Amino acid sequence: xxxxxxxxxxxxxxxxxxxxxxxxxxxxxxxxxxxxxxxxxxxxxxxxxxxxxxxxxxxxxxxxxxxxxxxxxxxxxxxxxxxxxxxxxxxxxxxxxxxxxxxxxxxxxxxxxxxxxxxxxxxxxxxxxxxxxxxxxxxxxxxxxxxxxxxxxxxxxxxxxxxxxxxxxxxxxxxxxxxxxxxxxxxxxxxxxxxxxxxxxxxxxxxxxxxxxxxxxxxxxxxxxxxxxxxxxxxxxxxxxxxxxxxxxxxxxxxxxxxxxxxxxxxxxxxxxxxxxxxxxxxxxxxxxxxxxxxxxxxxxxxxxxxxxxxxxxxxxxxxxxxxxxxxxxxxxxxxxxxxxxxxxxxxxxxxxxxxxxxxxxxxxxxxxxxxxxxxxxxxxxxxxxxxxx
Numbered sequence: 001x002x003x004x005x006x007x008x009x010x011x012x013x014x015x016x017x018x019x020x021x022x023x024x025x026x027x028x029x030x031x032x033x034x035x036x037x038x039x040x041x042x043x044x045x046x047x048x049x050x051x052x053x054x055x056x057x058x059x060x061x062x063x064x065x066x067x068x069x070x071x072x073x074x075x076x077x078x079x080x081x082x083x084x085x086x087x088x089x090x091x092x093x094x095x096x097x098x099x100x101x102x103x104x105x106x107x108x109x110x111x112x113x114x115x116x117x118x119x120x121x122x123x124x125x126x127x128x129x130x131x132x133x134x135x136x137x138x139x140x141x142x143x144x145x146x147x148x149x150x151x152x153x154x155x156x157x158x159x160x161x162x163x164x165x166x167x168x169x170x171x172x173x174x175x176x177x178x179x180x181x182x183x184x185x186x187x188x189x190x191x192x193x194x195x196x197x198x199x200x201x202x203x204x205x206x207x208x209x210x211x212x213x214x215x216x217x218x219x220x221x222x223x224x225x226x227x228x229x230x231x232x233x234x235x236x237x238x239x240x241x242x243x244x245x246x247x248x249x250x251x252x253x254x255x256x257x258x259x260x261x262x263x264x265x266x267x268x269x270x271x272x273x274x275x276x277x278x279x280x281x282x283x284x285x286x287x288x289x290x291x292x293x294x295x296x297x298x299x300x301x302x303x304x305x306x307x308x309x310x311x312x313x314x315x316x317x318x319x320x321x322x323x324x325x326x327x328x329x330x331x332x333x334x335x336x337x338x339x340x341x342x343x344x345x346x347x348x349x350x351x352x353x354x355x356x357x358x359x360x361x362x363x364x365x366x367x368x369x370x371x372x373x374x375x376x377x378x379x380x381x382x383x384x385x386x387x388x389x390x
Contacts, residue, residue, distance in 0.1 A: 028363060074086055130167075153176060165295070167295070224275075245268075333354065337350070
């Protein structure tokens with residue numbers, strides 16, 4: 001399947017942009033009210049805590065002024081006979097206000113504890129809503145994967161970043177060991193071995209690593225890799241790292257590719273194919289995934305209520321393609337793409353600016369601002385910008 005504009009120019013991202021656009025509008029409509037509810041709840045709790053603190057402060061001021069007033073009266077009258085009475089007054093006042101202050105402090109702690117629980121529930125819902133979209137719906141994001149394997153299976157993390165925004169996923173794969181064969185197919189690497197019955201000699205022997213386990217895997221959008229391979233007894237370990245046309249192979253800490261004799265037996269062609277095979281494995285074998293964290297300028301965007309700002313970052317990326325769809329399309333009121341099958345058959349898919357604006361404006365002022373960034377509001381003007389293609 002090929003995705004193209006109406007003038008037959010290929011889209012910079014080979015994805016169903018209309019569906020991604022609809023998904024983006026949908027999560028915007030779901031996430032903004034959640035974030036706003038947290039902000040409203042924080043304001044409400046802040047006011048309640050402020051009122052309690054004011055009452056406590058008022059008691060402190062009253063107690064202090066009462067003490068000063070009584071001491072002044074005693075001094076003005078000048079008799080010690082009043083001291084037992086004034087002491088009793090101050091003690092009674094202190095005891096009563098102390099009990100009341102403790103009650104207010106308990107109420108304050110309850111509000112803080114309950115608020116934290118409420119925030120956590122809503123924040124978890126925000127991450128849940130964003131989970132299916134962020135993993136593949138952000139264009140131009142640089143991604144980095146780290147996987148670890150064992151006998152019980154494979155798990156890992158994915159980090160994505162674009163324009164100051166970062167997001168992290170926990171990944172789970174099939175519940176079985178990841179072998180070299182399953183990840184990249186057959187692979188053999190050279191090593192020295194002693195052969196001969198009567199006279200031992202060191203010779204180079206190619207070892208088939210197909211049954212070796214992948215204990216660690218790192219991969220990024222630039223197709224740089226770092227693989228650690230171990231046999232089932234963990235008695236032998238190989239490391240492959242590099243990218244583009246430069247790869248380095250190690251057995252333990254000894255570099256095979258630096259050895260003139262061993263290096264000549266390394267099949268560089270097979271190493272160059274590894275990143276693509278890793279990419280295919282990641283695409284086909286992720287079983288479940290969960291969004292664990294979203295950052296904006298290195299701050300937790302969920303707890304600091306900056307998810308709306310994150311959506312604006314995504315809208316800027318989408319807005320560039322919206323602008324191109326309108327510029328290259330026949331109908332300036334619709335965002336249209338074409339999908340071309342392998343046999344040349346073409347179909348169109350579109351969404352109107354009016355529909356997008358209507359759905360986003362229902363969200364409120366934040367939705368209207370997103371619509372302006374996307375370029376589906378008459379007042380909006382999209383600036384030319386560049387973005388990476390994943």
